[in-house]
Amino acid sequence: MTRYDYVIVGAGMIADAAAKGIRELDSSGSILILGDEPDEPYTRPALSKLLWTDPSFGEEKVPLGTGETGAEIRTGTAVERIDPEAKTVTAAGETIEYGGLLLATGGSPTTIDLPPGDRVVYFRTFADYRHLRALADDRPHVAVIGGSYIGTEMAAALVQNDCRVTLITPDAVLREKVLPKGLAEVFQGWFEQAGVEVLASTRVTGGEVRDDGVVLTTDSGGEVEADVVVLGLGITPNTDLAREAGLAVDDGVVVDAHLRTSSPSVWAAGDVASYPDALLGRRRIEHVDLARKQGRAAGRAMAGDESPFTYTPYFYSMVFGHRYEAIGALDSSLDVVEAWEEPNEKGTLYYLDGAEVQGVLLWGNSSDAEPDARDAARAVLADPAAASREELATRTLA
Numbered sequence: 001m002t003r004y005d006y007v008i009v010g011a012g013m014i015a016d017a018a019a020k021g022i023r024e025l026d027s028s029g030s031i032l033i034l035g036d037e038p039d040e041p042y043t044r045p046a047l048s049k050l051l052w053t054d055p056s057f058g059e060e061k062v063p064l065g066t067g068e069t070g071a072e073i074r075t076g077t078a079v080e081r082i083d084p085e086a087k088t089v090t091a092a093g094e095t096i097e098y099g100g101l102l103l104a105t106g107g108s109p110t111t112i113d114l115p116p117g118d119r120v121v122y123f124r125t126f127a128d129y130r131h132l133r134a135l136a137d138d139r140p141h142v143a144v145i146g147g148s149y150i151g152t153e154m155a156a157a158l159v160q161n162d163c164r165v166t167l168i169t170p171d172a173v174l175r176e177k178v179l180p181k182g183l184a185e186v187f188q189g190w191f192e193q194a195g196v197e198v199l200a201s202t203r204v205t206g207g208e209v210r211d212d213g214v215v216l217t218t219d220s221g222g223e224v225e226a227d228v229v230v231l232g233l234g235i236t237p238n239t240d241l242a243r244e245a246g247l248a249v250d251d252g253v254v255v256d257a258h259l260r261t262s263s264p265s266v267w268a269a270g271d272v273a274s275y276p277d278a279l280l281g282r283r284r285i286e287h288v289d290l291a292r293k294q295g296r297a298a299g300r301a302m303a304g305d306e307s308p309f310t311y312t313p314y315f316y317s318m319v320f321g322h323r324y325e326a327i328g329a330l331d332s333s334l335d336v337v338e339a340w341e342e343p344n345e346k347g348t349l350y351y352l353d354g355a356e357v358q359g360v361l362l363w364g365n366s367s368d369a370e371p372d373a374r375d376a377a378r379a380v381l382a383d384p385a386a387a388s389r390e391e392l393a394t395r396t397l398a
Contacts, residue, residue, distance in 0.1 A: 001088075001095055001096070001097050002094070002096050002097065003030075003096070003097040003098070003099075004030045004031065004032040004072075004096065004097070004098055004099070005026070005029035005030045005031065005098075005099040005100070006019075006022055006029055006030070006031045006032070006098065006099060006100050006101075006102070006299075006302055006303075007031075007032045007033075007034065007089055007096060007098035007100075007101050007102070008031070008032070008033045008034070008071075008101075008102045008104055009034050009079045009082070009089065009101065009102065009103050009104060009105055009241065010033075010034075010035060010102075010103065010104030010105045010106055010270075010272075011033050011034065011035020011036075011037060011039075011040060011041050011066075011073060011075060012035070012037075012041055012042075012044065012104060012106055012270070012291070013041060013042075013043065013044055013064065013270070013288065013291040013292065013295060014102075014104035014106075014269050014270035014291050014294070014295035014298070015033045015035065015041050015066065015102075015104050015295070016041035016064040016065075016066040016295065017291065017292050017293075017294075017295025017296045017298075017299065018102055018104065018269065018295045018296065018298050018299035018302070019031050019033065019066055019069040019071045019299060020066075020069055020296060020299065021295065021296035021297065021298065021299025021300040021303070022069070022299040022300070022302060022303045023069050023070075023299075024296075024299075024300060024303075025300055025303035025304060025305060026303040026304075029099075029303070030072075031069065031070065031071035031072065032071070032072050032074070032096065032098075033066065033071050033072070033073045033074065034074050034077050034079050034089070034091050035073070035074070035075050035076075035077065036076065036077060036078040036079075037075060037076070037125055037126070037127065038075055038076050038127060039063070039075060039125070039126045039127065040063055040064075040066055040067065040073050040075060041063070041064045041066045041073075042062040042063050042064055042126050043061075043062055043064060043288075044288065044291075045288050046061070046062055047062075047123075047125075047126060047128070047129040048123070048150055048153040048154055048157060049153060049157070049318055051129060051133075052157035052158070052160065052161055053157060053160060059130075062126060074091075077091050077092050078091065078092075079091045079241060081241070081244070081245075082101065082103075082241050082242075082245045082266070083245065084101075084245055084246070084247070084263035084265060084266050087099070087101070087265050089101065098265070099265075100265055100266075100267065100302040101265060101266045101267070102266075102267045102268070102269065102298050102299070102302060103241065103242055103253055103261070103266065103267070103268040103269075103272060103273075104268070104269055104270050104272070104295065104298075105237075105238035105239075105241060105242075105272045106235070106237075106238055106270060106271045106272055107235030107236055107237045107238055107271045107272065107286065108124075108235060108236055108238055109122035109123070109124050109231065109232075109233065109234075109235055110233040110234045110235060110236060111231070111233075112145075112204060112205065112206060112207075112231070112233070113205065113206030113207070114204075114206055114207040114209075114214075114216070114229070114231075115209075117209055118131075119135075119209055119213065119214050119227065119228050119229065120207075120209060120214060120228075120229045120231070121135075121228070121229070121230050121231070122231045122233075123150060123154060123230050123231065123232050124235070132228075132230065135227075135228050136158060136161050136163055136228075139162050139163055139164070140163060140164070140226075140227035140228045141163070141164040141165075141166070141213075141225075141226045141227045141228070142158050142163050142164070142165050142166070142226060142227065142228045142229070142230055143165075143166045143168060143214070143216060143224055143226035143228070143229045143230070144158070144165060144166070144167045144168065144229075144230045144231075144232065145168050145204050145216075145229065145230070145231045145232070145233065146168075146169065146231060146232040146233045146234075147167065147168075147169025147170070147171050147174050147175065148175075148232065148233075148234065149232075149315075149317050150232030150234075151167065151169070151232035151233075152167070152174065152175070152191070152317070152319055153232075153317060153318070153319060154230050154232055155167040155191060155196050156190075156191065156194070156196075156319040156320055158230070159191075159194050159195055159196050160194070160320075164195075165195070165196045165197070166196070166197045166198075166199060166224065166226065167191060167196050167197070167198050167199065168199045168202050168204055168216075168218075168224065169198065169199070169200055169201075169202065170201065170202065170203045171184075171200060171201070172200050172201050173185055173188050173200060174187055174188040174191065174198060174200070175187050175188075176332060177331070177332055177333075178330040178331065178332055179330075179332055179361075180332055180336045180338070180349070181332075182344070183344060183349075183363070184332075186344045188200075190319060190320045190322065191319075191320075194320060199224065202218050202219075202220070202222075203218060203219040204216050204217070204218055204219075204224070205217055205218065205219050207229065212227075213225060213226055213227045213228075214226050214227070214228070214229045216229065235271065235286065237251070237252045237253075237271055237272045237284065238272055239252060239253055239272060242261070242268070242272075245263075245266075246262075246263075247261045247262050247263055247266065248261065248262040250274055251274055251284055252268075252271075252272055252273055252274035252284040253268040253272050253273055253274065254274050255267065255268050255269075255273050255274065255275050256275075256276070257275075257276055257278075257308035257309060257310075258301050258306070258307075258308055258309065259273065259275065259294065259297060259298045259301055259309055260301070267298045267301060267302055268298075269291075269294040269295055269297070269298040270290065270291050270294060270295060271284070271285075271286045271291075272284075273294070275294070275309065277312055278308075278310040278311075278312060279312040279328075279378060279381045279382055280312060280328055280329075280381065285313055285315070287313060287314075287315035287316075288315075289313040289314050289315060289316075290313035293309075293311045293313060294309060294311075294313075297309045297311070312327060312328075312378055312381070313327075314326065314327045314374050314377075315327075316365075316367075322364065323364065323365060323366070323367065324361065324362065324363050324364065324365065325361075325362040325365045325373075325374070326359060326360065326361045326362065327359065327360050327374065327377045327378060327381060328351070328357075328358055328359030328360055328377075328381050329351060329358040329359040330351060330359045330361055331351060331358070331359070334351040334352060334353055334358060334359075335351070335352040335353070335354075336349055336350070336351055336352070337349070337350040337352060337389050337392045337393050338350075338393070339392060339393050339394060339395050339396045340396065341396045341398070342364070344363075345363075345364050346363065346364035346365075346396075346398050347363050347364065347396055347398055348360065348361065348362060348363070348377075348395065348396045348397045348398050349361040349363060350380070350392045352389070352392075355385045356384035356385045357380050357381060357384040357385075357387075357392070358381075358384070359381075360377035360380055360381065360397070362374070362377065362397060362398040363398055364398055365397075365398040373397045373398055376397045377397055380397075
């Protein structure tokens with residue numbers, strides 16, 4: 001039986017960060033990364049951002065160079081089973097023994113009654129990007145389903161690459177569930193000004209692929225015709241391996257402050273992990289900042305680091321050159337206090353439940369100023385009732 005000191009299931013950004021974290025403490029331990037995608041670890045955010053909007057950022061910049069750690073990377077390899085008692089994984093019919101195992105299995109796109117195919121892309125992977133880029137070269141009419149982060153980023157990316165774009169969202173106004181009404185209207189205006197047709201208050205229930213395109217059906221009984229359909233409806237965490245192995249699962253694989261699962265030899269991190277955030281409480285987060293920081297921490301933990309994971313991640317999005325970042329809960333049904341440097345352009349929004357701040361939105365924040373503003377937002381969340389509404393209304397962090 002082949003044995004590795006460290007086995008990582010999943011070959012995404014978590015795997016890259018974990019392998020590099022291992023190497024910070026263990027320069028020679030054997031590392032095996034098993035991934036079912038055809039590509040080695042790559043930077044996922046570029047798929048909906050830089051690859052479409054920055055001509056200087058080409059596909060050659062997407063891989064993360066994980067091989068430099070000396071890890072053996074097997075792509076196109078699905079893991080069939082893990083056995084925490086025997087400390088083995090089974091993949092492609094081979095049983096492999098491990099010293100420590102990291103589950104970095106991520107998530108699978110949420111689907112509707114419309115099968116993926118040449119004209120229907122559930123956007124998630126580098127392969128999806130390459131396929132959609134080839135389709136976009138013909139400047140098709142693209143229907144983007146989903147008004148959240150991926151949906152809005154893809155609609156912006158495609159219209160900026162001369163595609164005709166229809167963005168379909170169940171919201172009455174784009175992002176109304178996270179932005180106060182006035183700001184949501186500003187956000188939607190960016191899309192409309194760029195030529196995106198926004199079909200609001202519309203939910204797609206299914207569709208049919210025809211020789212000349214796709215016909216979508218909506219919950220009102222209407223139809224939307226397009227050449228290509230892109231779906232960004234969120235993900236479901238890939239917890240089957242963990243559940244079948246008897247590990248604790250509850251909206252993700254449950255881990256402790258050291259990212260260890262209910263089995264002492266198994267860790268989990270990233271999209272699939274439900275972890276106790278030091279500021280926000282237990283949650284599962286699907287953003288890149290967490291992948292980088294938690295992946296590194298998991299790798300170090302596997303290599304013997306006893307430090308708990310106490311970092312609270314931020315998330316960000318960028319459309320049409322407008323960047324926004326947030327830490328904590330963004331829920332427009334909460335009481336929102338707005339502090340503006342420039343109305344609707346640059347400012348800070350605080351989301352309160354009673355007297356306590358639950359989330360901070362940095363609107364128009366420049367990535368160049370990111371550490372100070374984010375640390376200030378974390379400080380607010382660390383003492384959520386310290387400032388009054390009046391004080392918050394004058395406190396701009398972006």
